Amino acid sequence: MTSSTKSKSKSKKKRKQSSSSLLSRRHRQSISTTAKNSTSSSIPTPTSASTSSTNPLPSKLSRALIRSHHTTQKRLSQAIQQNDTNAISELTSELTSSGGLEAYQRASVSGQSSKRGGDSSKILVDWFAELGVPKPKAKHTSTSKGSSGNGNGNDDTLSRYRLLEIGCLSPTNAIHTYFPSSRRTLMDLNSLHPDEILKQDFMKFPVPKNADNGYDIISCSLVLNYVPTPAGRGEMLEHITSFMEQALERRQRRRSAAAAKDSKNKEKEDNWTSNFPSLFLVLPAPCVTNSRYLTEDRLQEIMVSMGYELVKRKLSPKLVYYLWKYIGGSSGVRNTKFRKTELLPGGKRNNFAIVVE
Secondary structure, X not given: OOHXXXXXXXXXXXXXXXXXXXXXXXXXXXXXXXHXXXXXXXXXXXXXXXXXXXXXXXXXXXXXXXXXXXXXXXXXXXXXXXXXXXXXXXXXXXXHHOOHHHHHHHHHHHHOOHHHOOOOHHHHHHHHHHHOOOOOOHHHHOOOOOOOOOOOOOOOOHHHOOEEEEOOOOOOXXXXXXXXXXXXXXXXXXXXXXXXXXXXXXHHOOOOOOHHHOOOEEEEEOOHHHOOOHHHHXXXXXXXXXXXXXXXXXXXXXXXXXXXXXXXXXXXXXXXXXXXXXXXXXXXXXXXHOEOOOOHHHHHHHHXXXXXXXXXXXXXXXXXXXXXXXXXXXXXXXXXXXXXXXXXXXXXXXXOOOOEO
């Protein structure tokens, strides 16, 4: 074999190894390195956020970035709990050099691009149609800015309902067409669209003092799994439920007022309005199908204990979608605790869990 032939052979092997290390879930260190090296060249800069949906990252790269970010965040959370200052410094530096939350979000935006059919709220729109929720009129899709408004109380659509979307990556998700801009609040930890999506940590976002400014539906799509600790996930669900409790009180007042005005106008429990307030929850499917500590049955137990009733469910190869109606519950059930208990042993399962304390 000539020296030039050997050189070509080595070159081919190097290219092959580089590709396989990017795809392998086992080589997390290689993925992390790839993510770091790709941040400056492959990930859109902050000024090109608006074009990220039309020019998404390669799917393999975006998945690698997302996996790497989740793994590093989990390790960082463990280091903080153990007060390991060296590990905290190293992992924080790793997150920063790989692009941090912004790189993760850009990979996520690529994952939900229209070219890949990734807007999870399309499922919610389909469910609205199945539940008989009236389609909005053209005037309801106004793009005027703001997050408050009175709506038309006599309008038989969602125009008088309020939407809160946690972890919103795009201001043009399908579900937004059901709510006037003045009746929806979109938020994210690191908003890529600051004029339309509020930069806000949901856990620090207070329940509105005025119930009329509360929310009838909350969307939490691929956010709960981002929370690094099981206890933190339980706390997020409890915080969401605080908004639901307020919304249920407001709904009951609406019904009482309608009945007092005209018994014929009283909302019937068998029509579409009975599905609110509600929570649209989306998780990676393995969180409930391949976890040692969380199954769909356990998730149902947790949600029921908090006062929810399952309305819709859809399982795809990658994601699981839920629509939970909040009906309230007794204080005894509401205070049920769920610890991290092994439900499905197995070496190839993940450790995703939700702890309610």
